[in-house]
Amino acid sequence: MRGAHLAVEGITHRYRRAGQPAVCDISFEVNPGEALALVGRSGCGKSTLLHIMAGLVPPTQGTVRIDGLSVVEPSPRWVVMFQQPSLYPWMSVAQNVALGLKFTGRKREIATRVPEMLRLVELSDYADRNVQDLSGGQQQRVALARSLASSPEVLMLDEPFSALDAFTRGTLQRDVRRIAKDLGITLVLVTHDLAEAVVMADRALVLATNPGRISKVVPIDLENRDDLRTPEYAEARARLAAAYETAAGRELESSGTGGPSATPDDDGLNAARPAAR
Numbered sequence: 001m002r003g004a005h006l007a008v009e010g011i012t013h014r015y016r017r018a019g020q021p022a023v024c025d026i027s028f029e030v031n032p033g034e035a036l037a038l039v040g041r042s043g044c045g046k047s048t049l050l051h052i053m054a055g056l057v058p059p060t061q062g063t064v065r066i067d068g069l070s071v072v073e074p075s076p077r078w079v080v081m082f083q084q085p086s087l088y089p090w091m092s093v094a095q096n097v098a099l100g101l102k103f104t105g106r107k108r109e110i111a112t113r114v115p116e117m118l119r120l121v122e123l124s125d126y127a128d129r130n131v132q133d134l135s136g137g138q139q140q141r142v143a144l145a146r147s148l149a150s151s152p153e154v155l156m157l158d159e160p161f162s163a164l165d166a167f168t169r170g171t172l173q174r175d176v177r178r179i180a181k182d183l184g185i186t187l188v189l190v191t192h193d194l195a196e197a198v199v200m201a202d203r204a205l206v207l208a209t210n211p212g213r214i215s216k217v218v219p220i221d222l223e224n225r226d227d228l229r230t231p232e233y234a235e236a237r238a239r240l241a242a243a244y245e246t247a248a249g250r251e252l253e254s255s256g257t258g259g260p261s262a263t264p265d266d267d268g269l270n271a272a273r274p275a276a277r
C-alpha cells in the first residue's frame with residue numbers, strides 16, 4: 001500500500017443556500033503517508049470537511065484532489081471510519097472484514113486478505129466469532145480491518161474512538177497510527193480530543209467557527225508517542241491547546257459575545273488558496 005497526496009482547494013460549503021457557510025474557503029495539503037488531525041470546537045465544520053474530502057458531500061465551492069484526481073464520490077481508495085463501527089450483527093468477524101472486497105469485485109482476494117487484516121488488528125483468534133460477542137474496542141478493530149482490506153491510500157477517521165473507555169482508546173490510537181505508518185497510508189483524523197491529536201497526528205489544523213475556517217497549523221514532532229509523561233508531549237499538547245483557545249476566542253469575538261481578543265494568525269493559509277480548480 002502507498003499513501004496518496006491530498007489537496008483541499010478553496011472549499012466552501014453551505015447546507016442552506018442563503019445561510020452562513022459551515023466551512024469557508026479552506027485550503028490545505030496532506031503529504032503521502034502523513035497523519036493530519038482536524039481539531040476545533042463543536043460546530044466548526046470538522047465532519048463537514050471530512051465528508052467532503054471523502055466524496056460523501058459535494059461542496060458548494062472548491063475541489064478536493066487525491067493524487068490529482070477530483071473526489072466526486074466515495075471510493076475504496078479513500079475510506080472513512082465513524083464513531084459507530086456499523087458492522088452486520090448477523091455475520092462473523094471474518095465475513096464483516098470481507099465485505100468491502102466482496103462489494104468491489106475482489107472476492108478472489110478474500111482468502112488471503114482477510115486473515116492478513118485480522119493479524120494486523122490482532123483479532124486472528126476471533127475470525128469465526130459473531131461480531132455481537134465482541135467489545136466496542138474489538139468491534140472498531142473489525143471496522144478498521146474491513147477498511148484496510150481494500151488497500152486504501154487514505155484513511156479518514158471521524159471521532160472513531162470517542163465512545164470507548166480511556167484505556168481502549170489509547171491502545172487503538174497508537175495501533176491505528178502504527179498500522180497507517182507501516183503501510184504508508186495517509187491519515188486524516190477528526191477529533192475534539194487534543195490528546196488524541198497529539199498521539200496520532202504529525203500536524204494539526206485548528207479550525208475556528210462561524211464560519212469554519214483554518215485558524216492555525218500546529219506541527220507535532222514527537223519521537224515517542226508511547227510515553228505521555230515526557231516534556232515533549234506536554235509541550236506539544238500545550239502548543240495545540242493554546243492554538244485551540246485562540247481559535248475559540250476568535251469565535252466568541254466574531255459572534256459578538258465578547259471573549260479574549262485574538263490577533264489574526266492564520267499563517268496565510270486561507271489566503272494562499274491555489275488558483276487551479
Ligand SMILES: Nc1ncnc2c1ncn2[C@@H]1O[C@H](COP(=O)(O)OP(=O)(O)OP(=O)(O)O)[C@@H](O)[C@H]1O
Pocket residue numbers: 015016022040041042043044045046047048049192
Ligand atoms: N446535514 C446538515 N444540515 C444542516 N446543517 C448542518 C448539517 N450538518 C452540519 N450542519 C451544520 O454545519 C456546521 C458544522 O457542523 P459539523 O458537524 O461539520 O461540525 P463539527 O466540527 O464536526 O462538530 P462536532 O464536533 O460537534 O461533531 C454546524 O453549524 C452544523 O449545525
